[in-house]
Amino acid sequence: MRRTCLASLTDLARQDPRVVFIGSDTSRANLGEFIQQFPDRFFMEGVYEANLIGMAAGMALSGKIPYLNTIATFLSRRCYEQVVIDLGLHNLPVRLLASGGGTVYAPLGPTHLATDDLALMRAVPNMAVVAPCDAEEMARLMPLTLSWPGPMYIRIAKGGEPIVSRPDLPFRIGAGIVLEEGRDVLLVSTGITAQVILQVHKDLAAQGVSAAVLHLPTLKPLDRELLQVQARGKTGVFTVEEHSLVGGLGSAVAEVLLESGWRGKSFRRFALPDAFAEDLGSQGEIMRKHGLSSESICGAIRKML
Amino acid sequence: MKLTPLDSKAIAQRRQILHIMEKSQRGHFGAALSVMEIVRVLYDKILRYDSRKPLWPDRDRFIFSKGHGCLALYVVLAEKGFFPVAELDRVCHFGAMLGGHPESRKIPGVEASTGSLGHGLPIGLGMALAARIDHQSHRVFVLIGDGESNEGSVWEAALCAGKHHLENLVVLLDYNRMQSYGTTKEVQDLEPLADKWRSFNFGVEEVDGHDPAQLESILQRVPFVPGKPSVLICHTIKGRGFACAEGNPDWHHKAKISPEEVERLRKELENTR
Numbered sequence: 001m002r003r004t005c006l007a008s009l010t011d012l013a014r015q016d017p018r019v020v021f022i023g024s025d026t027s028r029a030n031l032g033e034f035i036q037q038f039p040d041r042f043f044m045e046g047v048y049e050a051n052l053i054g055m056a057a058g059m060a061l062s063g064k065i066p067y068l069n070t071i072a073t074f075l076s077r078r079c080y081e082q083v084v085i086d087l088g089l090h091n092l093p094v095r096l097l098a099s100g101g102g103t104v105y106a107p108l109g110p111t112h113l114a115t116d117d118l119a120l121m122r123a124v125p126n127m128a129v130v131a132p133c134d135a136e137e138m139a140r141l142m143p144l145t146l147s148w149p150g151p152m153y154i155r156i157a158k159g160g161e162p163i164v165s166r167p168d169l170p171f172r173i174g175a176g177i178v179l180e181e182g183r184d185v186l187l188v189s190t191g192i193t194a195q196v197i198l199q200v201h202k203d204l205a206a207q208g209v210s211a212a213v214l215h216l217p218t219l220k221p222l223d224r225e226l227l228q229v230q231a232r233g234k235t236g237v238f239t240v241e242e243h244s245l246v247g248g249l250g251s252a253v254a255e256v257l258l259e260s261g262w263r264g265k266s267f268r269r270f271a272l273p274d275a276f277a278e279d280l281g282s283q284g285e286i287m288r289k290h291g292l293s294s295e296s297i298c299g300a301i302r303k304m305l
Numbered sequence: 306m307k308l309t310p311l312d313s314k315a316i317a318q319r320r321q322i323l324h325i326m327e328k329s330q331r332g333h334f335g336a337a338l339s340v341m342e343i344v345r346v347l348y349d350k351i352l353r354y355d356s357r358k359p360l361w362p363d364r365d366r367f368i369f370s371k372g373h374g375c376l377a378l379y380v381v382l383a384e385k386g387f388f389p390v391a392e393l394d395r396v397c398h399f400g401a402m403l404g405g406h407p408e409s410r411k412i413p414g415v416e417a418s419t420g421s422l423g424h425g426l427p428i429g430l431g432m433a434l435a436a437r438i439d440h441q442s443h444r445v446f447v448l449i450g451d452g453e454s455n456e457g458s459v460w461e462a463a464l465c466a467g468k469h470h471l472e473n474l475v476v477l478l479d480y481n482r483m484q485s486y487g488t489t490k491e492v493q494d495l496e497p498l499a500d501k502w503r504s505f506n507f508g509v510e511e512v513d514g515h516d517p518a519q520l521e522s523i524l525q526r527v528p529f530v531p532g533k534p535s536v537l538i539c540h541t542i543k544g545r546g547f548a549c550a551e552g553n554p555d556w557h558h559k560a561k562i563s564p565e566e567v568e569r570l571r572k573e574l575e576n577t578r
Contacts, residue, residue: 020438040438046468051427051461058431061417064438066431081421082458086428089418090409 002099002156004135006030008142009067013038016146020059024052024070026099049074053082053094060092065146071105072098072114072155076121087151088124094151101131101155102191102242103277103286110276114155118190119247121153122220128173129220131155131191137165137217144173157192158283164195165215176223178230182212185236185266185301188227190216190249193240199294200240200301207298209305222252228260236266238301240292242283245271266304270297309516310578311546315342319546319574321380321393327567329396331560332405335550336374339481339514339541340448344369344377346520347446347477348385356386359413365443366416366432370425371450371479372406373558378415379403387414423456425449426476430462433474433534444527448477452484455493460505467506472528476507476536479514481543485557502536514539547573 010033013019021034022043028035035042045052049070056066068075075098076083087094098117105112121129128148132138138156145152152173169177179194180201187197194215204211214230216223231237237257241249250269257267272290279286287293291300311319318341326332348354352365369378376396383390388402395401402411406420417428429447436443449459466474480498482489489495502509508530512523520539529535543557544550547570562570 020435043434045465046461048458048461048465050423050458051430051465054424054427054458054462055431055434055465057417058428058433059435060431061428062432062435062439064435082424082427085418085421086424 001132001135001138001159001161003030003159004138005097005142005154005156006069007033008139010034010037012142012146013041016065018063018065019146020064020066022052022056022066022068024049024074026069049079050082053079054086056094057086057090057092060094061090065093065095067095067097069097069099071112072101072117073112076114076117076153080120084124088126091126091150093149095145096151096153097156098153099156101157103272103283104158106277106283106286107280109280113277115242115244115272116246117153117155118219118241118243118249119251122247122252126150127220128152128218130173130218132165132217133189133192133194133215134161134163134165136163136167137171140165140171141173141217148173155191161192162195164198171217174218174221174223176226177215177217178212178226179215180211180213183210184234185209185211185238185305186214186230186234187211188214188216188237188239188249188253190219190241193242193292196292196294196297197240200297203294203298204301207302216249219249219252222256224256227253227256228262231257231262231264235264236301236304237262237264238268238270238297240270240297242287242292243271245269245274268300268304270300308578309513311515312517314345315515315546316574316577318345318377318380322376323567323570323574325376325379325393325396326559326562328394329398330562331397331558332376333373333558335483335543335556336371336450336479337376338545338547338550339543340371340374340479341377341545342515342517342520343448343477343479343539344381346517346524348381350521351524352446353443356414359387363441363443366429366445368417368419368425368429368445368447369407369415370419370447371422371453372419374450374479375405375407378407382412382414388412422450422453423458426459426462429474430466430471433466433471434469436473437471444473444475446475446477448479450479451482451489451495454478454495463502463505463507466534470532471534472532474534475527476534478536478538479541480538481541483543483552483554483557485554487554499538506533507536508533509536509538511538511540514541515545546577548577549573
């Protein structure tokens with residue numbers, strides 16, 4: 001997914017002279033062609049995120065579309081005030097390419113996990129927040145970023161995720177995607193948990209429960225309308241995210257459901273706890289420990305129905 | 306420091322700052338008075354701009370990074386016709402264009418919204434780099450404060466600007482040696498300040514920040530060193546022009562100013578040298 005995201009920038013730069021790349025001491029992998037073809041629009045800078053957000057804002061105020069890449073937690077937490085004021089308040093078309101969103105850097109410990117990034121970015125007025133589920137969805141997203149008017153946070157997953165997005169379903173920033181229709185319950189994902197809820201859908205189907213699968217690659221602006229349509233008549237709505245319980249997908253969905261008068265029986269957020277990670281290991285191990293595997297989710301849902 | 310006498314324009318502009326304070330009943334008085342001549346000389350003599358076309362692509366950019374000193378900027382922008390002078394009567398009022406910090410989305414001629422310190426230099430750096438990409442000849446001037454220079458992002462941007470040899474970037478440092486609590490010496494000493502900037506690969510000059518002629522002649526010479534960004538350390542006096550406010554941290558920000566106080570300030574200004 002990261003490779004797709006960064007490699008696509010060369011095409012975008014070719015199409016649009018406003019495109020500029022800024023990296024914060026990141027790897028040169030996947031950027032070779034960009035460096036070669038557009039050296040004057042390639043900026044590999046130091047490890048000073050606050051400065052780079054302001055620099056990107058200054059470029060955007062001069063008509064550029066900067067794509068700024070570094071590790072997700074440093075792009076969200078480290079320079080939050082710059083993101084809010086320089087990008088949000090000025091409403092500038094800067095793209096934050098956030099590598100390793102969620103628990104990707106599990107073995108590196110809590111300083112490197114971005115499990116509050118979606119909440120932080122949702123709280124910024126004008127900020128769009130997008131978390132594609134796989135490389136193909138990332139490939140559909142990137143060309144559309146050229147014309148999005150304001151700032152955008154793009155959460156990049158680990159890479160090598162199984163392809164679960166579908167070329168036959170149109171991708172639009174701000175639009176949800178129904179991956180499976182269903183009658184009884186609604187499963188909702190953002191980012192890589194689409195693959196998890198698709199498996200939950202299958203497991204529930206085997207047990208006679210018909211679950212709709214709604215993938216929300218854009219967390220903000222949220223596709224409230226599609227969410228309400230899909231939730232209508234379902235007895236349960238279950239959100240699954242690689243993010244803390246606070247302020248992410250589950251919170252966003254709950255807000256819409258309560259305000260729209262949804263009257264189902266069960267609602268639950270499957271998410272990481274509101275706590276710093278205690279464990280190392282792998283992304284999969286952390287997700288499983290916190291009940292974010294399809295087996296545990298399926299079991300938990302069965303108990304609630 | 307030897308005081309440069311304030312000329313008639315300097316007095317007139319200070320009358321307007323006092324007028325705004327009287328009408329709005331608040332403001333960062335001291336900072337506006339220390340930057341007054343810097344802003345005046347920029348708009349009178351140095352910057353290329355067209356107030357009827359504030360977004361003219363070839364204009365020089367001026368980022369007023371120490372946003373709290375904005376009353377000086379408002380006085381000059383109004384004088385130059387960016388907006389009606391009548392706006393100065395309702396600064397900080399509900400529904401007004403002009404607030405306690407300048408906002409670019411509301412005020413013609415303001416390039417970036419500032420107020421939180423340490424944002425302007427990174428933004429100016431980005432503008433200077435964008436101008437280089439597009440082979441544009443305009444320059445970027447960023448006014449920062451000495452208290453503001455406590456912020457790490459100022460030095461992050463300085464490090465980066467030095468690396469890029471940005472000749473088209475000019476930092477104006479309002480060195481009034483006072484911050485909110487007290488002197489920079491007490492709160493956070495910046496010395497050796499000129500050496501710091503030199504070591505960040507800037508061309509450095511120093512000037513009496515209340516002397517318009519000196520400011521003009523030195524700013525005509527930017528870049529100070531070929532191939533380097535420039536910093537002009539402007540030695541100023543916070544509260545300049547009002548004896549009670551000069552160097553007095555009580556006048557960093559003032560609210561609720563009585564008519565008697567305004568009268569006293571008016572007299573002080575007319576008697577100042």
